[in-house]
Amino acid sequence: MPARRNRPEPLARRTILIVDDHPVFRRGLASLIESEPDFAVCGQAGSSAAALQAAQQSQPDLMIVDLSLGESDGLDLVKEMKRRHPGIPALVLSMHDEAVYAERSMRAGARGYVTKQQLDETVLVAIRRLLAGETYLSGTVEERLAARYVAGRTLATDSPLETLSDRELQVFRLIGQGRSTRQVAETLHLSIKTIETHREHLKQKLMVGSATELAHRATQWVETGRPR
Numbered sequence: 483m484p485a486r487r488n489r490p491e492p493l494a495r496r497t498i499l500i501v502d503d504h505p506v507f508r509r510g511l512a513s514l515i516e517s518e519p520d521f522a523v524c525g526q527a528g529s530s531a532a533a534l535q536a537a538q539q540s541q542p543d544l545m546i547v548d549l550s551l552g553e554s555d556g557l558d559l560v561k562e563m564k565r566r567h568p569g570i571p572a573l574v575l576s577m578h579d580e581a582v583y584a585e586r587s588m589r590a591g592a593r594g595y596v597t598k599q600q601l602d603e604t605v606l607v608a609i610r611r612l613l614a615g616e617t618y619l620s621g622t623v624e625e626r627l628a629a630r631y632v633a634g635r636t637l638a639t640d641s642p643l644e645t646l647s648d649r650e651l652q653v654f655r656l657i658g659q660g661r662s663t664r665q666v667a668e669t670l671h672l673s674i675k676t677i678e679t680h681r682e683h684l685k686q687k688l689m690v691g692s693a694t695e696l697a698h699r700a701t702q703w704v705e706t707g708r709p710r
Contacts, residue, residue, distance in 0.1 A: 496613055497524035499542040501533040501559065502575070503552045511546070511575075511601070518606060530554035530562070537567055544612055546605075547592075549576040549583060550704075555652050557590045564591030571612045575605065578703075582643045582651075584623045590648075594618030642688050643703070650687070653680040658700030 498515055500523060502508045512523045524540040527533040529551055537545060545563060549556030560572050571593040576583055584595040594608045594617055608618035646654065649670075656666045667677045681696065690696045 495520055495522040496543040497522050497540065498609065499523075499525045499527065499533065499536055499540060499545045501527045501530075501545060501551070501556075502548040503528045503550070504548075507598075511605075514602075514605070515609070521609070528552070530556075530559040533559055534562065534566070537563065537570060541567075542570060544571050544573060544609060546573045546575050546609075549574060549578060549587070550655065555655075557586065557648055557652075560587065560590040560592050573605075573608055573612055573618070575601070579643075580620060580623050584619055586648060586651075588617075588619070595620075595623070645687050646684070650680055650684055653677060654684055654700050655704060657681075657684075657697055658702075658704030660701070 498521060500508050500511055500515075502511070505528070508526045508528075512526065515521045515523055524542050525536040527536045531554070533545070533547065536542075547556050547559055547563075551559065556574065556576070560574065563570060563572055572591065573594040573596065574583070574587040574592045575596050575598060576587075577598045580595055580597055587595050593612045596605050596608050596618070600620070604618075604620075611618040643651065643654075652670060653666055656669060661669065663674055663677050663681070666672075667674045670677070681693065685691070685693075685696055688696065688699060690699060
């Protein structure tokens, strides 16, 4: 009888959870990931609550999360995931300028940051780096962080948005989405007075003279991903 040939073992696929509030984008990203023989998308979620539930059920090897999730905030999700599932690395994928969000994403607990403009070029590279236990940032961000470390974090920032706290940036984003002060307060579970205080701090830090100008700046940032 002819010798039986050993069949190759099936390739183990690493599982990935996609969190983004745009279904069309999720499907496109899932298709890109599934084109790799060693990756599998184990779930998709459009909100923080759905993401936490999906992570608990599927225990993915990695989570990709957008920072703008409609009613919720991606940074808060990254922080909560780090608390609940410290073994699941998070790759932040955002339309926003990496100068504003990359460092604060890493502080929140993410292991990597990729802009959506870099999607086809770098997301698969970033995924492999994180799954290998490494981190991923663009060369530009790594150079900036290294320079800040050497200079004792005294380097001038490229954008006034970098001076905002995480909470102030949340308020700024919600203003850019057209939310009123009351709606921002309800979304963040804060008092109207607290949001009004944040608004005043935003006007001072961004050097704008009126609520109308602040709303215009915020809307432009939400729509383009880049500060003016």
